[in-house]
Amino acid sequence: MKPKIAYAGMTHLGLCSSIGGASKGFDMLGFDADAALVARLDQGKLPVVEPDLDDMLAANRDHMAFTSDPAKLRGYDVVYVAPDVPTDDLGGSDLTGLDTLLELVLANTRDDVVVVVLSQVPPGYTRARQRPGRLLYYQVETLVFGRAVERATQPERFIVGAPDGATLPPALKAYLEGFGCPLLPMRFESAELTKISINCCLVASVTVANTLAELCERIGADWSEIAPALKLDKRIGAHSYLSPGLGLAGGNLERDLTTVIRFSEEYGTDAGLIKAFVASSKHRKDWALRTLHELVLSKNPGARIAVLGLAYKENTHSVKNSPSLALIRNLAPWPLTVFDPVVPASAAPHPAVTGAPSALEAVKGADVLAIMTPWPDFKKLDPAAIAAAMAGKIVLDPYRVLDPVKAKAAGLDHRLLGVS
């Protein structure tokens, strides 16, 4: 008989994970203390933007229940605790909400229930919260905003921190085996540090890409020609993060870097590399601002600016550490028009921003355009139509949303990351 699984905290992580479990045929319960949220979820209205998530919920509605009553957790065999752990501007974690929810779950579950912390926590968190007679585990989450359904239904592996570093309780094991991927039980501290290690490796790859892409911009090279060659090297890998970007965003990677630096200060280990990642990210985040000033604003004090995209990446409503907002924050003196398919113009930190009803409306009359989020809809834009609508020709396109050949043919001065 399949174990019954519950998720406490109907966050992006909790929602996607629980609906993913339902798609594997498990009976799932989504708990959140917010009754209004639960009512909306019951109606199939999801508060997050993820491709295919709404359809997956609709298709597996028989296996997915929602509640705001914590007493309902008593009927479940495994309860995941998955609230958001907020970060401050420096990437520091506030674990108060997680602790509160964990206590609520422990108070409303049977002693033989497996309680699993799924939120991102610093090393030492889970062991410090062990208590006699209870089964408390930690599992690494690998949510990727915009690809959460894929990550929740086709995980590469499960990494689980266990009290003895080796054994998983039968109910948890049965649930995880339902996904058909390797299970890696390990000691708590290893599992917690694995999550951080994964993110540090991703950041390392991105930082290499950004560092060398900037050099490409100065010496006549094109990073888009170099990256595919690297991916064919087995030591680097076909799926390695080698696309240049505008620094780290979203909050989770930054959180882990902050955690490593904090631990290195506490234990006297070297974190110079991690600090270099942070500095590189900060430098790269301002690429658009620097380019705007060098190409346009230093020459045209009255320039009209258009920005497409406010979200920190495509397919999400999140603007946490968004490069777009970071740019807009420094454009106060200039008239600005913005468009994002999901995020309202009111999110733009600008004293006189105009929200446009469409991407093409936003670029009308603009002296310069910055495409700051690679939304799929923007890829469908015709560069010729953009060129016809704009007053100027300069387009900052850090994510290569427009086809460079078509953009050039349309007469646009198309500026990309990693190209001279």
Next chain:
Amino acid sequence: MLTHAHEKPLAPKRAVVIGAGGMVGGAILKELQNAKIPVLGITRKEADLLSPGGADALKALLQPDDAVIFVSAIAPAKNAAQVMTNLRMAEAAIAAFAAVPPAHLLYISSDAVYADDANPVTESSPVAPSTTHGLMHAARELLLRSEYKGPFAILRPTLIYGARDPHSGYGPNRFRKFAVKGEAIGLFGEGEERRDHVAVEDVARLAVRILQHGSTGVLNAVTGVATSFQDIARIVAAQFLPPAKVELVPRPGPRPHLLHRFFDITDCYKSFPDFHYETLESGLKRVHAEVQAGA
């Protein structure tokens, strides 16, 4: 990075420039006057910070609401004695500030406080001077920061040029002096080192903005464009008729460790989004015209 107390410019009740007799102080004084800000310029004549009564003389000139720009220095500080002389000047100024604390203090420092290998240099680059001149400014920054508890800003200009440049340091001014005398402009090695040069007027404009915004923190006064001495020499040479000759001369010593120095000026874009620097070519052309006109 600067933090502004006033988002919109607000003139201080009075600005005081300590060191108004020098090229930088004089330019700041002029810019403050252009901005219609009440200003008191203090030179060595009004308060000699190296004299026994220097601190008292300065104290007598200050008022509690003053926004003070401390630019006075014996520069460059090439040896221990000159470093100590500059520190004594700072000591006198600090004593005066302790008696009459300014409402806002801006110290004009130097990019020499940064480590040689800090490329590209930003306001966050470590302060690790490799010259006595850099050491002097770093020490003054620290003394002022430690002893003055009010709103404090530091402006760190790179190599400054201007029509009133009193120095003959290797760069635009020296090149001009050779050209005026009809002598060849001598370039060490190939003149390949690239440096940032900022017009003194831009330094002054930034100083005034810092006062108007009640800013605190650090800002570099740098254009973000590094030009080789060879290119600078050719720009200067071409301003004369017939054009001055440019000659390559052997270096007096080994090539400097610091071959190029680049700055990232993102903090300036963020602090003063609508501020843009004069390009070196335009600035040198303007300076040439000013000198020709006897300005």
